[in-house]
Amino acid sequence: AMDRELLMQKVQMQMSEKRFKHVLGVEETAIALANKYGASPEKASIAALTHDYAKERNDGEFQLVIRRDGFDxxxxxWNNAIWHGIVGVDFVQRELGIDDKEILDAIAxxxxxxxxxxxxxxxxxxxDFIEPGRDFPGVKEAREIALINLDDAVAYETKHTLAYLIEQSKPVYPKTIETYNKWVANHG
Ligand code: DGI
Ligand code: FE
Ligand code: FE
Ligand code: FE
Incomplete structure (x- = not known):
């Protein structure tokens, strides 16, 4: 497998300086959370470095991959906001050779x-929500919750994201609603 330095270079080539800085912030945070909650810090590093790998691809590339590779x-x-994770794994797998199912699933x-x-x-x-570069109302509380209970941090983020989407009259992707029902409403 590729070492971290080479992976970092390949990721950096795909995005703006600003987004790359975000990615490094996600990596630092994900490694800290992995150490705290007993996950593999190596997998956390790889998943974090690649989570936004496809974010700056154009819409045409996503549309082509969706049709070509049998996506729903x-x-x-939908649009880039939804594609860059769910469809983005296709680019990560084919271009970076990452085949670990747990990593690909986390990206998706x-x-x-x-x-x-x-x-x-x-x-x-x-x-992704609490990395040091994020600045929005509620991020401080999200960071505090993440130090105490990871599931509570998932719930807090999900509620915040859904409230934001509704406030902006944005369409809510069905999986986002499933996440809300499970982690916020404790339904099902
Ligand atoms: O890629 P990042 O900016 O680091 O963060 P992200 O991948 O978590 O979110 C990307 C965008 O997707 C963000 O503006 C919020 C938006 N988003 C999240 N869930 C939904 C969504 N947009 C729509 N329309 N529907 C959703 O369910
Ligand atoms: Fe993202
Ligand atoms: Fe991100
Ligand atoms: Fe996010």
Whole structure:
């Protein structure tokens, strides 16, 4: 497998300086959470470094991959916000040679979460939200909760994200609702 330095270089080439800085912040946070909650820090590092790998690809590339690689065609109705994780794993797997299912799953779920999430998926979902470069109302509380209970941090983030989407009259992806029902409403 590729070492961390080479992986970092390949990721850096795919994005703006600002986004790369975000990625390094997610990595630092994800490794800390992995150490705290008993996940593999190596897997946390790889998943964090690659979670936004495809974010700056153009819409046409995502549309092509969705059609070519057998994704649910309902995805064509969505946009980069939803594609870069769920479809982004396709680029990560093919271009970076990452085949670890748990890592790919964590990348796929990092934006929407899911009703069922591995420890690693929760760590990446939360680290993406609370990394040191994030600045929005509530981030301080999210960071404090993440130090106490990871599931509570998933719930806090999910509630915050859904409230934001509704406030902005944005469409809510079905998986985001599943995440809300499971982790916030404790339903099902
Ligand atoms: O890629 P990042 O900016 O680091 O963070 P992200 O992948 O968690 O979120 C990307 C964007 O996706 C963010 O603006 C919030 C948005 N988002 C999350 N869930 C949904 C969503 N957008 C829509 N329309 N629907 C969702 O369910
Ligand atoms: Fe993202
Ligand atoms: Fe996120
Ligand atoms: Fe991110």
């Amino acid at each position: 065609l309902e995805l064509l109705k 779920l990092h934006t929407t979460g899911a009703a069922e999430m591995s420890l690693l998926a929760k760590i990446i979902y939360v680290a």
